[in-house]
């Protein structure tokens with residue numbers, strides 16, 4: 560697959576929706592940018608997948624969704640931001656941090672994230688962004704997202720996420736899904752989904768077998784009539800620019816900029832999300848100084 564994709568399905572009775580994301584390309588890009596350890600790759604890939612899925616549920620081109628996981632584990636904080644089409648960017652505080660694998664051979668994402676809090680911030684153009692949060696259940700991220708929806712948004716949901724990292728710092732596969740029950744769900748639909756989820760093995764195992772998004776839908780909505788709603792292409796996308804950093808410098812005010820000019824050195828800033836660097840010469844700083852309002 561040359562791009563990441565989100566596929567959305569809805570049951571014919573309108574009572575449940577499924578959003579499946581293949582984020583292999585997105586996670587590989589994040590691994591390339593940040594040089595993440597295997598455990599950090601898995602954690603960041605899962606977080607990017609969840610954020611992309613949740614972002615795709617927003618309505619307007621200017622909407623954005625930020626997921627922040629603040630745990631006390633070796634990875635530090637994980638921050639991901641998605642637009643309304645599921646294009647996503649993200650970073651982890653300590654990309655090189657790693658832990659030994661768990662006894663079952665899986666990467667210890669829960670241990671590396673630790674205990675802490677999951678925050679979801681939706682900026683939908685209002686005066687204040689909407690912020691919800693919940694305590695981390697396991698730090699494995701999918702369980703934490705499921706808990707977040709139950710606690711903070713009273714939307715019964717099931718989230719599963721998976722990232723398989725190869726030996727060559729390559730992403731073999733990355734993906735996940737979110738099932739949400741919509742108001743007025745039929746009992747038979749809930750029962751069928753519960754049965755299907757209980758029998759579900761793992762996202763990465765099925766992706767590795769070559770299962771497509773439609774196969775996932777057939778497994779998770781087994782016994783329920785459903786339709787495919789749409790498919791959208793998604794990517795790791797950062798929206799930083801020299802202009803946005805210039806605005807940041809202007810907002811520092813006269814005193815700060817004067818101090819920078821006094822230093823007589825070119826200022827270099829690096830975007831935490833994509834690693835792009837932006838430089839401002841003393842001449843450029845002097846121009847920005849004229850635009851300050853305080």
Ligand SMILES: [Zn+2]
Pocket residue numbers: 797798799830831832833834835
């Ligand atoms: Zn950037």
